[in-house]
Amino acid sequence: MPRGLLGIEELDRTEIEAILARAKDFQPLQNHSFKKLDSLRGRLIVNLFFEASTRTRTSFEIAAKRLGADAVSITASGSSVSKGESLVDTVNTLAAMRPDAIVMRHSASGAPHALARHLAIPIINAGDGTHEHPTQALLDARTILDQRARLEGLRVAIIGDIAHSRVARSNVFLLSKFGVDIVLCGPASLLPPDLASLAPGVTLTNDIRSAIRNADVIMMLRVQLERQHEAAFPAGEYFQFYGLRLDHLALAKPDAIVMHPGPINRGRELASEVADFQRSVILNQVENGVAVRMAVLERIVGHHVATAD
Amino acid sequence: MSQLLIKNGRVIDPASGSDRIADVIIENERIAAVGPDLSSMAAEILDASGVVVAPGFIDMHVHLREPGLEHAETIETGSRAAAAGGFTTICAMPNTAPVNDSATVTSYIIDRARKFALTNVLPIGAITKGSQGAELAAIGSMKNAGIVAISDDGSPVMNSRVMRRAMEFARSFDLPVIDHCEDLTLSAGGDMHEGPYSTRLGLRGIPSTAEDVMVARDILLAEATGVRFHVAHISTRAALRMVADAKRQGLQVTCEATPHHLSLTDRELTGYDSNFKMKPPLRSDSDRAALVEGVASGIVDVIATDHAPHPGSEKMQEFEKCPFGVIGLETALGVALEVLYHSGKIGLMRLVELFTTGPARVLHLNRGTLAVGAPADVTLFAPELEWTYDVNHSFSKSNNSPYHGKKFRGGPVATIVGGRIVWRREAS
Numbered sequence: 001m002p003r004g005l006l007g008i009e010e011l012d013r014t015e016i017e018a019i020l021a022r023a024k025d026f027q028p029l030q031n032h033s034f035k036k037l038d039s040l041r042g043r044l045i046v047n048l049f050f051e052a053s054t055r056t057r058t059s060f061e062i063a064a065k066r067l068g069a070d071a072v073s074i075t076a077s078g079s080s081v082s083k084g085e086s087l088v089d090t091v092n093t094l095a096a097m098r099p100d101a102i103v104m105r106h107s108a109s110g111a112p113h114a115l116a117r118h119l120a121i122p123i124i125n126a127g128d129g130t131h132e133h134p135t136q137a138l139l140d141a142r143t144i145l146d147q148r149a150r151l152e153g154l155r156v157a158i159i160g161d162i163a164h165s166r167v168a169r170s171n172v173f174l175l176s177k178f179g180v181d182i183v184l185c186g187p188a189s190l191l192p193p194d195l196a197s198l199a200p201g202v203t204l205t206n207d208i209r210s211a212i213r214n215a216d217v218i219m220m221l222r223v224q225l226e227r228q229h230e231a232a233f234p235a236g237e238y239f240q241f242y243g244l245r246l247d248h249l250a251l252a253k254p255d256a257i258v259m260h261p262g263p264i265n266r267g268r269e270l271a272s273e274v275a276d277f278q279r280s281v282i283l284n285q286v287e288n289g290v291a292v293r294m295a296v297l298e299r300i301v302g303h304h305v306a307t308a309d
Numbered sequence: 310m311s312q313l314l315i316k317n318g319r320v321i322d323p324a325s326g327s328d329r330i331a332d333v334i335i336e337n338e339r340i341a342a343v344g345p346d347l348s349s350m351a352a353e354i355l356d357a358s359g360v361v362v363a364p365g366f367i368d369m370h371v372h373l374r375e376p377g378l379e380h381a382e383t384i385e386t387g388s389r390a391a392a393a394g395g396f397t398t399i400c401a402m403p404n405t406a407p408v409n410d411s412a413t414v415t416s417y418i419i420d421r422a423r424k425f426a427l428t429n430v431l432p433i434g435a436i437t438k439g440s441q442g443a444e445l446a447a448i449g450s451m452k453n454a455g456i457v458a459i460s461d462d463g464s465p466v467m468n469s470r471v472m473r474r475a476m477e478f479a480r481s482f483d484l485p486v487i488d489h490c491e492d493l494t495l496s497a498g499g500d501m502h503e504g505p506y507s508t509r510l511g512l513r514g515i516p517s518t519a520e521d522v523m524v525a526r527d528i529l530l531a532e533a534t535g536v537r538f539h540v541a542h543i544s545t546r547a548a549l550r551m552v553a554d555a556k557r558q559g560l561q562v563t564c565e566a567t568p569h570h571l572s573l574t575d576r577e578l579t580g581y582d583s584n585f586k587m588k589p590p591l592r593s594d595s596d597r598a599a600l601v602e603g604v605a606s607g608i609v610d611v612i613a614t615d616h617a618p619h620p621g622s623e624k625m626q627e628f629e630k631c632p633f634g635v636i637g638l639e640t641a642l643g644v645a646l647e648v649l650y651h652s653g654k655i656g657l658m659r660l661v662e663l664f665t666t667g668p669a670r671v672l673h674l675n676r677g678t679l680a681v682g683a684p685a686d687v688t689l690f691a692p693e694l695e696w697t698y699d700v701n702h703s704f705s706k707s708n709n710s711p712y713h714g715k716k717f718r719g720g721p722v723a724t725i726v727g728g729r730i731v732w733r734r735e736a737s
Contacts, residue, residue, distance in 0.1 A: 109512050
């Protein structure tokens with residue numbers, strides 16, 4: 001029985017495939033005028049966001065509501081966290097209100113893992129520090145599979161601040177399980193050599209052109225200025241060396257797609273024309289976010305038997 | 310006149326190099342005689358059959374948290390944990406509140422220890438005022454008050470000129486300088502060893518170089534000043550190599566290794582359990598193996614625990630917010646026996662040396678020996694004893710141990726301080 005979703009690393013391929021297949025079932029629903037199912041009717045999902053996030057929180061909230069569940073969202077700034085309550089106490093308080101799952105975003109890597117040890121309620125990791133963001137990787141995989149028959153054999157370039165990116169880690173763990181050829185690219189200070197040991201099939205380069213060459217998928221990451229504790233590269237040089245421009249795209253496969261987990265910084269990690277480029281699937285990713293999170297919630301909450309605690 | 314006769318133990322005394330079945334007579338808080346088949350009118354006889362009788366263990370790196378941080382540990386509770394770990398002498402690091410940077414604080418600690426400690430407590434003074442790294446602490450008066458070394462453990466002296474002056478001064482007072490070698494600009498913000506695991510876990514790394522560059526600096530300064538220099542809790546392969554080089558050159562450079570760095574690696578961090586978070590961080594398995602080899606080859610002089618109590622509320626936070634440090638007094642011998650002795654790396658003589666003559670030499674202490682006339686500090690341990698560590702029954706006020714629930718092969722059975730049995734293992 002699934003106990004929650006802390007990361008992609010510990011998921012096996014079959015489970016990922018099941019979630020992606022179920023998400024595909026939910027895709028058409030997004031275009032219906034009546035979008036609500038009742039498979040999680042009566043269930044309570046708490047979205048506990050210790051770190052600001054509009055799109056992930058909204059996406060989880062919509063996913064829960066479309067499954068008929070009640071969803072409550074709490075952001076740190078409006079909660080007892082700002083009054084100095086500890087993480088464990090905050091979550092224990094919420095747990096006493098008997099939610100069926102807690103969706104949690106936190107700026108500290110491992111925060112949901114530490115809590116999962118103390119709580120019987122399933123925790124869904126909506127991004128922990130610079131560690132993992134499992135539902136992002138799932139929706140990215142769903143988006144790629146909407147464009148390609150299979151993941152196997154694809155070449156995916158992930159470009160940007162890899163060191164501080166939970167999106168990169170979750171994507172690497174997921175894509176590697178499907179035999180994808182993964183190229184990680186960024187300035188040396190944001191691309192520690194140990195990344196090559198994250199999973200099989202990962203190579204590293206500091207050269208954006210060689211990363212993009214023959215790529216099927218170009219995944220750009222946001223420059224995480226808030227996670228950099230010092231100047232990791234010379235000021236003003238980022239876009240010059242690691243920004244994605246239209247002319248780069250000629251190096252990739254002719255039908256290569258451009259992805260970005262958002263929010264995008266036009267002119268910082270990708271040129272404005274690239275964001276609006278016809279093979280940019282950035283908005284498809286957002287749309288798939290709801291379908292994938294429905295699949296995850298259904299799998300975890302739908303199977304969760306409350307009396308088993 | 311109180312007397313104690315320890316019968317039929319395997320007496321291992323590295324100071325004299327002897328290892329034989331013998332009896333030990335203690336009189337007036339001193340070792341009175343060591344030899345086979347001694348008899349005495351002693352009031353008390355302690356049967357040590359099947360047990361090793363060693364000089365009292367010395368832990369030269371302990372945080373007792375008193376004065377000022379008594380919610381985490383006190384001199385009394387820390388010394389109880391020490392006794393239960395087989396230690397008869399512990400050295401108190403100065404990072405208390407206030408910092409032990411004056412004769413007043415030194416005297417306070419000695420006075421409290423005299424009243425409440427089960428073991429000998431030897432204070433270590435700060436290098437700089439408030440361990441702020443700027444102005445030298447009252448090193449001379451602290452020496453007169455009883456400190457055995459100086460260290461800004463936990464807040465290392467970053468300013469090399471200040472460190473140079475401290476070393477010159479310490480040399481003139483015949484005090485060793487103990488450095489927690491960490492370049493704070495390289496380690497800044499880090500929570501664990503920088504390597505494949507930190508990369509995988511998304512935790513900020515503390516590179517090995519943060520330790521290495523300071524060990525290099527300090528060895529160069531020690532050579533220039535002629536001070537006795539001791540590397541606290543050495544953890545990297547490169548730092549060990551530099552200490553080995555310094556020793557070959559004949560410099561008075563020594564180092565200690567902790568039980569946790571000898572037995573655990575950064576792999577343990579995968580559960581984000583803060584009971585594995587300390588400084589220096591648990592390193593790679595290659596570093597750990599180098600440390601074990603360093604002990605076997607003699608580069609490492611001392612095993613010291615870096616016992617660092619933190620109450621549970623501080624350790625139950627987000628990993629990055631949790632303080633650094635673990636307790637270790639009660640588990641040190643068990644861990645050392647496992648990774649060094651039962652693994653076949655060293656014999657019991659060398660193991661006892663690491664806990665006795667090793668630290669005694671670094672600190673110039675007249676302890677760590679069973680020579681007639683020496684203080685009657687004796688540690689009895691059973692190398693094959695099977696026991697399980699339950700941190701909930703720890704004598705320490707804190708329970709931040711990475712070894713909770715661990716089954717040990719070998720451990721202390723009784724601790725004698727100044728001729729008095731201060732701790733005995735309860736029969737299980």
